[in-house]
Amino acid sequence: EAGVVQSPRYKIIEKKQPVAFWCNPISGHNTLYWYRQNLGQGPELLIRYENEEAVDDSQLPKDRFSAERLKGVDSTLKIQPAELGDSAVYLCASSARPGTVLYEQYFGPGTRLTVT
């Protein structure tokens, strides 16, 4: 079974430029999460999707961050414009629906973003 796929793996941009990250979850997983992981820290949730609906985006900085999951499968996370403090690893995770193993989230390899 293929795991969570993310691209690109690395991205270096100048501040004020836009950037987008893509995620393909594990087949059959309806729930998709985007996390940000700063150096030396654990991941912190940005947004959670149930199918195509964003059910928790309370931690997403909405002035510059946006996300979409149009068909309930792949998802894109965008930052526009990027700031120096956005440098981090952006992780995507997926899990099955409640009643099965909702809490067991499986992570992709992440996208390491460097803003210069």
Add this chain to the structure above:
Amino acid sequence: GQQLNQSPQSMFIQEGEDVSMNCTSSSIFNTWLWYKQDPGEGPVLLIALYKAGELTSNGRLTAQFGITRKDSFLNISASIPSDVGIYFCAGTRGSQGNLIFGKGTKLSVKP
């Protein structure tokens, strides 16, 4: 912000030794999970715990969900070099499944 206190922050051990790390919170958690993260990779799920007092093993790894629901520990027996990495505890507080992570324990193993 994060609500889980994970300790120790780092460990340096000899190959073959046993390892113990723990995670505590001032709040009650409904589930506890333990992940391992290698450099340049995402966290990999090791063990998931769902009930207070639950003790679960996965090979050389054993984890327990504390009776008070405010803590969990992870033990690794007979460590080997490939155990090197950062171990994260994570937990959920509600029914939605949003994970809260600790800051991790960095494990180094000397051959």
